[in-house]
Amino acid sequence: MIKYIIKRLIMMIPVMLGITLLVFTIMSLSPGDPGTLILGPMATQEEIDAKNQELGFYDPFFVKYFDFVINAVQGDLGTSWYNNQPVTREIMNRFPVTFKLTIYSILLTVIVSIPLGTIAALKQYSIIDNVSMLLALFLASMPVFWLGLMLIIIFALNLDILPATGNENWKNFILPTIALAGSVIAVISRMTRVTMIEVLHMDYIRTARAKGATEGRVVRKHAIQNTLIPVVTVLGVNLGIMLGGTVLIEQVFGMAGIGTLMINAIRTKDIPLVMGSVTFLALCFSIINLLVDISYGFIDPRIKTE
Amino acid sequence: MDNHMLLELKDLEVVYQTDFENVYALNKVTLSLNAGETLGLVGETGAGKTTTALSILKLLPKNIGKITGGSIMFDGVDIVKATEGEMRKIRGNKISMIFQDPMTSLNPVIPVGEQIAESLELHNTQGRTAAEIEQRVDQMLELVGISPNRKTDFPHQFSGGMKQRVVIAIALACDPALLIADEPTTALDVTIQAQVLAMMGELKEKLNTSLILITHDLGIVAQICDKVAVMYAGEIIESGTMEDVFSRIENHPYTVGLFGSIPNLEVSTLRLAPINGLMPDPTDLPKGCKFHPRCPKCMDICKTESPRVYETGTHQIMCHLFTQEGNVIQ
Numbered sequence: 001m002i003k004y005i006i007k008r009l010i011m012m013i014p015v016m017l018g019i020t021l022l023v024f025t026i027m028s029l030s031p032g033d034p035g036t037l038i039l040g041p042m043a044t045q046e047e048i049d050a051k052n053q054e055l056g057f058y059d060p061f062f063v064k065y066f067d068f069v070i071n072a073v074q075g076d077l078g079t080s081w082y083n084n085q086p087v088t089r090e091i092m093n094r095f096p097v098t099f100k101l102t103i104y105s106i107l108l109t110v111i112v113s114i115p116l117g118t119i120a121a122l123k124q125y126s127i128i129d130n131v132s133m134l135l136a137l138f139l140a141s142m143p144v145f146w147l148g149l150m151l152i153i154i155f156a157l158n159l160d161i162l163p164a165t166g167n168e169n170w171k172n173f174i175l176p177t178i179a180l181a182g183s184v185i186a187v188i189s190r191m192t193r194v195t196m197i198e199v200l201h202m203d204y205i206r207t208a209r210a211k212g213a214t215e216g217r218v219v220r221k222h223a224i225q226n227t228l229i230p231v232v233t234v235l236g237v238n239l240g241i242m243l244g245g246t247v248l249i250e251q252v253f254g255m256a257g258i259g260t261l262m263i264n265a266i267r268t269k270d271i272p273l274v275m276g277s278v279t280f281l282a283l284c285f286s287i288i289n290l291l292v293d294i295s296y297g298f299i300d301p302r303i304k305t306e
Numbered sequence: 307m308d309n310h311m312l313l314e315l316k317d318l319e320v321v322y323q324t325d326f327e328n329v330y331a332l333n334k335v336t337l338s339l340n341a342g343e344t345l346g347l348v349g350e351t352g353a354g355k356t357t358t359a360l361s362i363l364k365l366l367p368k369n370i371g372k373i374t375g376g377s378i379m380f381d382g383v384d385i386v387k388a389t390e391g392e393m394r395k396i397r398g399n400k401i402s403m404i405f406q407d408p409m410t411s412l413n414p415v416i417p418v419g420e421q422i423a424e425s426l427e428l429h430n431t432q433g434r435t436a437a438e439i440e441q442r443v444d445q446m447l448e449l450v451g452i453s454p455n456r457k458t459d460f461p462h463q464f465s466g467g468m469k470q471r472v473v474i475a476i477a478l479a480c481d482p483a484l485l486i487a488d489e490p491t492t493a494l495d496v497t498i499q500a501q502v503l504a505m506m507g508e509l510k511e512k513l514n515t516s517l518i519l520i521t522h523d524l525g526i527v528a529q530i531c532d533k534v535a536v537m538y539a540g541e542i543i544e545s546g547t548m549e550d551v552f553s554r555i556e557n558h559p560y561t562v563g564l565f566g567s568i569p570n571l572e573v574s575t576l577r578l579a580p581i582n583g584l585m586p587d588p589t590d591l592p593k594g595c596k597f598h599p600r601c602p603k604c605m606d607i608c609k610t611e612s613p614r615v616y617e618t619g620t621h622q623i624m625c626h627l628f629t630q631e632g633n634v635i636q
Contacts, residue, residue, distance in 0.1 A: 203410035209365055210405075211398035211425040211476065221424075225415045301415055301460040 001297060008293065012286045017069070019282040023275060024065050032269040033057055034081045068275065077276035082268050087276035091258060095280075097167045098246050098257035104173055105181040105242055113185045114231070117192025122219065124197060132189065140186035144245045148179035148252035165254035176253045180245050184238045191234050195227045202226070229300045236292035240285050312516050313339040313362070313484060318376035320357055320366065320540075327589040331357040333540040334376065339533070341483065344510065344517040346527035346548075348564065349537035352585050355520040356406075358537070359486045361385075362518075363403055364393045381483060399429035402477035404487040408470035408494070412461040418472045419443050419457025425479050446475040450505065467498035474506065481513060488520045503530060524564055528552055536561050539586055539596040546621035558623050559603050595626065603627060 034055050035048035043051075052058060056067065071078065077087035120129040139147075155175060156164035166172045199205065200223055208222045247259030254260075258277050265273035296303050320332035332354050339345050347355050360366050362378060364385060378385040381400065383392070402425075405411040413421060422443045426434065434442065444454035450471040452464075461469055470490060477485055487506065491499040507530045510517050519531060527534055528548065535545040536558065544551065544558040551561065563581035583600040586592050592599055598608040607626050616628035 203405055203407060204413040206365065207405060207411045207473070207476070208413070208424075209397070210363060210403045212394040212396070212428045213398075213424070214394065222413050222416070226413070229415075299415070301417075302462045 001294075004297070005290070005294065008290050012290070015286055016279070016282060020069065020072070020275070020279055021065065023278045024068065027271050027274060028061060028064075030269070034271070037081050037269060038084075072279060077279065078272035080265075080270055080273045082265075082270040082273070087272050090261060090273060091276055091280050094256055094258045094261045097255050098250070098259060100173060101176055101180060101246055101249065101255070101257060102239075102242060104177040105184070106239065108177055108181040109184045109188055109235070109238075112181075113189035114192050114228075117189040118196055118219070118224070118227070120189070120193040121196035121200065129193075133193070136186040136190050138186075139182045140190075142182060144179060144183065145248045145252050147182050148176065148249055151175045151179055152252070167255040167257070172253075172255070176249045176255060179252070180242055180249045184235075184242055187238055188231060188235055191231050192227060195230050196223060199223045199226045225299060229296075232292060232295060232299060236289060239288050239292070243281060243285055243288070310341055311338060312341045312381060313337070314379045315358070315362075316377045316379075318358070318361060318378060319374045320354075320361055320371060321374050322367070322371050324370060329588045330591060331371070331540050331588060332361065333591075335537075335540070335542055337535055337542065337545070339484070339516050339518065341516055342514045343533060344519060344531045345533045345535060346531035347518055347520045347535050347537060348522060348524060348527055350522060350585050352588070353537040354540040355537055356488055357540075359403060359488050359518065359520060362484075362486060363397055363401060364388070365397075395429070398425040398482075399480045400482055401484045401486065402480070402482040404470075404473050404477050404485065404490045406489045406492055408466055408473050411473055412469055414461055417458045417460055418464070419447070422446055422457070422472070422476050422479055425476060429480050442479065446479050449478070449509065450475045467494055467502065470494060470498075470502055471505070474502070474509070478509060478513065478515070482515060484516045484518070485510070486518045486520070489522070490519070491523075491526065492521075506530070524568055536564070539591060540588065541596060541624065543597065543624045544622065550619070550621035556618070556621070556623060556628065558597075558625050559601050559627070560597050563602075
């Protein structure tokens with residue numbers, strides 16, 4: 001298992017290099033230079049050129065990229081062009097909000113969708129099955145930001161029971177968490193339902209029944225774990241989508257997370273900050289994927305031994 | 307040895323009801339089995355062999371399979387009328403079943419030892435402690451020829467033949483009075499087949515278990531069965547002791563066809579004689595004798611009237627060929 005984790009960590013290196021190279025290329029192709037940004041519109045062309053020279057803006061592409069990678073490995077993602085702060089510090093200031101939002105949404109998804117899908121599968125074609133699957137269809141059809149706006153209108157503006165913006169206390173996280181988890185809950189509960197139905201038709205379930213096990217025991221002991229195998233795969237993919245969704249959700253709910261940081265950085269053409277946030281999010285995504293893959297080993301013994 | 311009647315099926319009828327049609331899977335199946343006996347249930351795919359087995363355990367597919375008539379008496383209990391709770395006490399304890407495909411009948415995420423222990427835990431009437439259950443698991447694994455230190459392994463770490471041994475160990479863990487083996491060797495290759503069959507025969511002798519062996523292989527039946535019942539389209543068309551059926555003095559034309567489909571080592575033939583045609587559609591069974599469209603000896607009466615049972619001693623044949631001159635019951 002440890003060997004596997006080390007192997008996976010090593011495999012993350014080319015992935016990270018690929019992502020950073022791609023983003024770095026795109027950013028280099030965009031117009032604009034740090035000198036103009038930092039010194040403002042009053043500066044002369046000479047001053048701007050001198051500043052750009054000092055920042056290494058005129059260096060060849062690969063020299064710049066190489067410098068970025070070397071510094072990034074040491075935990076230094078550069079300095080913001082806009083407010084002259086270290087990018088790493090900016091990100092760490094914002095990270096807790098994004099982290100909390102993602103974790104809450106993951107927890108909400110797991111707590112709601114797996115039991116819901118299981119119940120729907122066990123009571124196939126019942127009212128609870130039909131209602132929950134219809135609800136799932138609605139949730140799956142809504143864009144994240146639209147759901148967010150609707151929640152604000154209903155719960156913050158009309159009912160006035162929850163705050164619409166900010167990230168000061170736990171109340172601020174309720175609506176964003178629901179908005180972010182919404183579509184994933186839909187996907188995962190449907191997936192759980194269909195997999196559970198399939199698993200319940202397996203031969204080993206019949207074997208368990210032939211042993212004299214009760215239906216409850218059949219589900220708990222024999223069906224759930226087998227159902228989770230494909231569900232966790234889909235959950236893993238959706239966690240990535242969720243991480244991307246935080247960018248939108250933070251914007252809608254005015255939360256000071258990495259998503260808003262990144263969007264502001266793009267607006268102000270603060271390239272080091274954009275690079276830094278993208279790199280950091282990519283790293284988070286890789287780590288989440290790794291955790292998902294490790295969790296497989298615990299769910300499916302066939303993977304652990306290979 | 308105690309030879310009382312253990313299982314008796316009388317005029318058992320099972321229908322699979324779907325939204326579109328009714329499948330008449332079993333039509334008045336009558337069977338009996340004494341303690342310690344082995345019954346071979348023979349027939350083509352779709353004849354109703356597995357349905358018979360599932361009815362005995364009352365494990366027919368939920369909401370679809372229904373017992374619509376007849377009775378199943380097992381050891382004094384009427385299974386047709388038994389509640390789910392009563393059935394759970396019988397399943398895996400007094401009646402166990404070995405399913406067709408060992409590759410899929412074990413749970414892939416649970417170690418095999420735990421899967422064997424499960425039926426012991428579920429039917430722990432003797433008040434075994436956890437350690438005693440573990441001991442019994444080891445004992446069962448040894449019995450089927452698997453080293454007990456492999457009990458923490460998962461099913462995918464075993465070969466097909468070993469998986470079937472594990473399945474057998476699960477089935478025998480509670481010393482059942484009746485073991486139903488549904489084509490236990492179909493998924494295995496020939497050498498392993500022989501091993502598994504030999505082992506089942508031995509275990510049966512040792513534990514005095516009754517056995518219903520479902521198969522389409524007459525060779526296997528000849529090897530280990532005391533009694534034979536031949537099924538066709540949800541009916542038992544011939545039954546008797548092994549000698550009755552295999553002496554080939556009188557046989558149902560379908561059984562004759564089954565024998566004709568086996569290669570004979572002593573006589574040189576160029577081609578085997580298969581039974582032409584297919585099993586009739588169970589949603590729309592033919593009138594009269596259900597075998598008549600495929601029967602080489604079909605007479606006019608076969609197309610209109612269901613045959614009655616012709617009986618000589620223990621041998622019963624359901625065919626007009628014999629009932630016309632022979633001795634008729636019912």
